[in-house]
Amino acid sequence: MIEKRNLFILVVTLWTGFVAPAAAKSGDPDAGAEIYTQFCIHCHGEEGDAVTETADRLNPPPRDFTTAQYKIKATDFEDDFPNDLDLFRMIRDGMPGSAMPGWSDVLSDQQIFDLVAYIKIFAGLEEEELGPSMEYGEQIAISAESIEQGKRLFHEGDRCSECHGKEGRGDAIKGLKDDAGFRTWPRNLTKPWNFRASNDPKDIFTRISTGIPGTQMPAFADPTSDKQLTAEERWHVANYVNSLAKTERVVRPENTVVKADHVNGELPDAVDDPLWEKTEPSTFFLVPQLIGEERFFTPSNDTITARALYSDTEFAILLEWDDRTKSIPGDETAEKISDPEIAEDGVAIQLPVKIPEGSEKPYFGMGDATNPVTIWHWKSGTTDTPQSVNLINATGFENIEQRDAASLSITAQGFYQDGTWRVIMKRPRSGVDKEKDIELIEGKAIPIAFAAWDGSNSEQGSRHTMTAWYWLLLKPDIGARPIVSAAFAGFLVFGVLLWWQRSASSKRATKDV
Ligand code: HEC
Ligand code: HEC
Structure with missing residues (x-):
C-alpha cells in the first residue's frame, strides 16, 4: 500500500x-x-x-x-x-x-x-549486453479520430476487453494468477495512478508492445499472436487507453467537502439522472480498517466518489466506487472467484447525531458518550435476500444500537455495471428524533466519513476500507452564499488541519463503523 x-x-x-x-x-x-x-x-x-x-x-x-x-x-x-x-x-x-x-x-x-x-x-546478468529500446515508429498524436480507432481495436475480437472489461475497469477476467501463483487483476485502466509505469501514451504503447512479463498481460507486437497490432495501431490503442483516465476521480487533498446542490422538487432515484452529472463529485481515499492483528489484508477498493443533492424536504447522496466483483453470496460464479469466503458488498456513511458547533472537535470512529454517531449501511444482498440498508447508532465501540432504517425513511438502492457500484441513499431532512438523528441543515459544516466492503475480498464486519472524516455542506441557494462561505472558509482550514493530523494517527485511532 x-x-x-x-x-x-x-x-x-x-x-x-x-x-x-x-x-x-x-x-x-x-x-x-x-x-x-x-x-x-x-x-x-x-x-x-x-x-x-x-x-x-x-x-x-x-x-x-x-x-x-x-x-x-x-x-x-x-x-x-x-x-x-x-x-x-x-x-x-x-x-x-x-x-x-x-x-x-x-x-x-x-x-x-x-x-x-x-x-x-543476482541473476548473472552483469555481463549481458542488454537490448536497446524498442522501435516506436512515428508517434500518432492524440486526437478524437485516433481515440476512436483505438477504441475499435481495443474491443475488436475482445482483444483488450477480454480482460480489461467493456469500460476498461479490469473487471472482465477474474481469478487470475501471476507466474508466481499470486492473485492478480487486469489493471483498472480508468485509474492511471495505479499503473506501474504511467498512462503517458508512449508508456502505454510500450506495455502493449512487450506485455507485462510474469503476468497475463500479452505482448501485442508479437507476430505469432492472432491479436497482433502494428505500431500504428498500438499508438491508436495507447491514445484510447490514455483517454480512459477518470480525472474527476483523482483524489485532491484540498478537496475535503462534499457539496450538495439544492434542487427544486423531487430528488432523482436513477443513478444516470443528468442532475448527478451536474453535481460536483468529491473523491476520497479508502484505507484498510482492521481491528487487532488479523491476517494481512489487501484491500481492493481504493477510492470512493460522492455527490449529494437536497431539496426542501429530502437529502440524497450518490456513492460510486469501482469493484471488480459483484459479490452476491449464493451466486455460484461469484463464490468461485471470492477469496476465500464470500460476503455481501457494502457501503456506509457515518454522520454525527448533532452538528458540532464552532471549533468543537469531531470525534473518531464510532463516536463517544457526548458525541454519538449515526451510520447508514447498505448491503448488496444475497441470492435469497434483497439489498438492504441498516441504521446504526453508536456512542463508541461497545455501545451500538441497531435501528430500523424504515423508521427514519432511509432508503438505499445500488446498481452494478461494468465494474462499478453506484448506490443512492436518501432520507428526509428534518422531522427526525433529534436525540438520535442529525438534522441536515443547509450552510453548516457537517462531518461525514465513508466505508466500503468488497465481499469477494473477505471483507465483512470490521474488515473493510474507510476514509478519514470529511465535510458535507448543503450549499445554500444564491443570496445567502457570500456570508456563509466566509464562515465556511474557517471550517475548511480547520478541517484540513484535522485531516492531516488524523491521517498521521489514523491507523491507531480510527475504528470500525
Ligand atoms: C489476458 C488478459 C489481458 C489482456 C487480453 C490484456 N491485458 Fe492488459 N493487463 C492484464 C493484466 C493481468 C495486467 C496487470 C499486470 C500486473 O499485475 O502488473 C495488465 C496491465 C495492463 C496495463 C497497465 C500498465 C502499467 O503500467 O501498469 C495496461 C495499460 C494494459 N494492461 C493495457 C492493455 C491493452 C491496451 C490491451 C489490449 C491491446 C490489454 N491490456 C490486453 C491482462 C490483460
Ligand atoms: C517496501 C518494500 C520494498 C522496498 C523497500 C523496495 N522494493 Fe523494489 N519492489 C517491491 C515490490 C512489491 C515490487 C513489485 C511490484 C510489482 O510487481 O508490481 C518491487 C519491484 C522492484 C523492481 C522490479 C521492476 C520491474 O520492472 O519489475 C526493482 C528493479 C526493484 N524493486 C528494485 C528495488 C531497489 C533497488 C530497492 C532499494 C533501493 C527496492 N526495490 C526497495 C517492494 C520494495
Whole structure:
C-alpha cells in the first residue's frame, strides 16, 4: 500500500511522464551493494530472492531478482530482459499500485545506477549486453479520430476487453494468477495512478508492445499472436487507453467537502439522472480498517466518489466506487472467484447525531458518550435476500444500537455495471428524533466519513476500507452564499488541519463503523 502523500505526488507526476537521463551511466556494483543493504534488503532479501518477512505481507510481492523477470521493460518484445534505463526508472520512480517506493528524493542518479549494476548480479546478468529500446515508429498524436480507432481495436475480437472489461475497469477476467501463483487483476485502466509505469501514451504503447512479463498481460507486437497490432495501431490503442483516465476521480487533498446542490422538487432515484452529472463529485481515499492483528489484508477498493443533492424536504447522496466483483453470496460464479469466503458488498456513511458547533472537535470512529454517531449501511444482498440498508447508532465501540432504517425513511438502492457500484441513499431532512438523528441543515459544516466492503475480498464486519472524516455542506441557494462561505472558509482550514493530523494517527485511532 502506498501512503496518501506519495499517491498524490504520483498522480501529479503521472501526467508529466518519465524524463529519462540521456543515456545509462555505468554503475559500481560494490557501492550498489552497500545502498542495497540499507534500503532494499528488507523487501528484496539478502540473496535478492525476495524471501523476507516483509514479502510475506505484500501482494504483489517484491521482485525476486534471481529470476531476471521484470514487469517494466522498453526493450524489444523478443528480449527477455529490461535494459539499465528501465531498471533505473523503476527504482527512481517506484511502482504505483504496489509497495515498491520511488527513491528519487533519497538517492542520486549515480547511486541508482550503482544499484542497477548490483541487482543484475543476482541473476548473472552483469555481463549481458542488454537490448536497446524498442522501435516506436512515428508517434500518432492524440486526437478524437485516433481515440476512436483505438477504441475499435481495443474491443475488436475482445482483444483488450477480454480482460480489461467493456469500460476498461479490469473487471472482465477474474481469478487470475501471476507466474508466481499470486492473485492478480487486469489493471483498472480508468485509474492511471495505479499503473506501474504511467498512462503517458508512449508508456502505454510500450506495455502493449512487450506485455507485462510474469503476468497475463500479452505482448501485442508479437507476430505469432492472432491479436497482433502494428505500431500504428498500438499508438491508436495507447491514445484510447490514455483517454480512459477518470480525472474527476483523482483524489485532491484540498478537496475535503462534499457539496450538495439544492434542487427544486423531487430528488432523482436513477443513478444516470443528468442532475448527478451536474453535481460536483468529491473523491476520497479508502484505507484498510482492521481491528487487532488479523491476517494481512489487501484491500481492493481504493477510492470512493460522492455527490449529494437536497431539496426542501429530502437529502440524497450518490456513492460510486469501482469493484471488480459483484459479490452476491449464493451466486455460484461469484463464490468461485471470492477469496476465500464470500460476503455481501457494502457501503456506509457515518454522520454525527448533532452538528458540532464552532471549533468543537469531531470525534473518531464510532463516536463517544457526548458525541454519538449515526451510520447508514447498505448491503448488496444475497441470492435469497434483497439489498438492504441498516441504521446504526453508536456512542463508541461497545455501545451500538441497531435501528430500523424504515423508521427514519432511509432508503438505499445500488446498481452494478461494468465494474462499478453506484448506490443512492436518501432520507428526509428534518422531522427526525433529534436525540438520535442529525438534522441536515443547509450552510453548516457537517462531518461525514465513508466505508466500503468488497465481499469477494473477505471483507465483512470490521474488515473493510474507510476514509478519514470529511465535510458535507448543503450549499445554500444564491443570496445567502457570500456570508456563509466566509464562515465556511474557517471550517475548511480547520478541517484540513484535522485531516492531516488524523491521517498521521489514523491507523491507531480510527475504528470500525
Ligand atoms: C517496501 C518494500 C520494498 C522496498 C523497500 C523496495 N522494493 Fe523494489 N519492489 C517491491 C515490490 C512489491 C515490487 C513489485 C511490484 C510489482 O510487481 O508490481 C518491487 C519491484 C522492484 C523492481 C522490479 C521492476 C520491474 O520492472 O519489475 C526493482 C528493479 C526493484 N524493486 C528494485 C528495488 C531497489 C533497488 C530497492 C532499494 C533501493 C527496492 N526495490 C526497495 C517492494 C520494495
Ligand atoms: C489476458 C488478459 C489481458 C489482456 C487480453 C490484456 N491485458 Fe492488459 N493487463 C492484464 C493484466 C493481468 C495486467 C496487470 C499486470 C500486473 O499485475 O502488473 C495488465 C496491465 C495492463 C496495463 C497497465 C500498465 C502499467 O503500467 O501498469 C495496461 C495499460 C494494459 N494492461 C493495457 C492493455 C491493452 C491496451 C490491451 C489490449 C491491446 C490489454 N491490456 C490486453 C491482462 C490483460
